[in-house]
Amino acid sequence: MRRVERPAPGGQNADLRGWDAPGRSAARFLRLVRIFSGIQPTGRKHLGNYIGAIQHYVAGQDAGESIYCVVDLHATTVPYDPRELRERLYDTAAILIAAGLDPERCILFRQSDVQEHSELSWLLSSVTAWGDLNRMHQFKEKSAAQRDLVSASLFTYPVLMAADVLAYRATTVPVGDDQRQHVELMRDIAERFNARYGEILVVPDGQFPEVGARIMDLQDPARKMSTTGGSVEGTVYVLDEPKAIEKKLKRAVTDSGTEIRAGADKPGVTNLLDILAAARGTTVAEAQASMADARGYGDLKAATAEAVIALLDPVRTRYEELRTDEDRLEAVLAAGADKARAIAADTLADVRRVMGVGPAR
Structure with missing residues (x-):
């Protein structure tokens, strides 16, 4: 794990002594370059996904401690087929590994295997403004496409996304250009939490690709390449011949x-x-x-x-x-979840303590 000199709260470098002192969690972790990003297991992964996200995941393995999550909980915010969700999850995991993610050099896991994400999302919702969520562009776009039900989870999706990142005290979040608003919200949530309860969470920085930030549909260059809103003819899939x-x-x-x-x-x-x-x-x-x-x-x-x-x-x-060896893929995801849970549990314990939730430690 690579350490870099980052200023601790108050403008001073964090003292290596006392890293484990109560209430100093954010300060101690500011010395770590920790990368976190999540990818949905929905749809067929296309060239835009590969250039805008997956390539950066692979490069991140050499830039610091890297944590990557297949976010199956996020996929439940809109109508979906449960059987297909599991199949797509294996597809996504196999593509990530095939692209160069090495489970020995990074942490790769399934979001739902680490329950700390869900609990932290609920706790962070207490410092998230309703107005901020109501201004999210993706909620407006996705809710407009729903005919039968606009779920509450679709509305609170950005809080879970914030929990995904903040649970690991990540310093860097490589995401596509369309996720800038979500990154700004998670930064706001972390800052609001720290202002109310003390310096517990790390405020992450978004990392956006300089080249290929927005790969457009080949048949409609005004529209982003997508498996849901784009055309089949205008979308290059990662697994295309x-x-x-x-x-x-x-x-x-x-x-x-x-x-x-x-x-x-x-x-x-x-x-x-x-x-x-x-x-x-x-x-x-x-x-x-x-x-x-x-x-x-x-x-x-x-x-x-x-x-x-x-x-x-x-x-x-x-x-x-x-892809044919699902047992192997499950073993990789399970091992990654064990590693991820150890980090997230530490953050959640600190959050619970300062919020007065659960028994006193």
């Missing part, structure tokens, strides 16, 4: 003219350049420069398809080996 990837990218919508450059007036080309840069691990400017001698958009599409296939094909191959 190379020929399917090539076909989708060759049919990608571009723009008028022939100039290959990024810009607000060229959303289709910009999206392809974003994908090309992310797949190659370069900047958009470098991706654009590499197409200086291109004969037209066809060359851009071909280069992008080649880069995406090179990026995803090894993951698909490894996934096929892993």
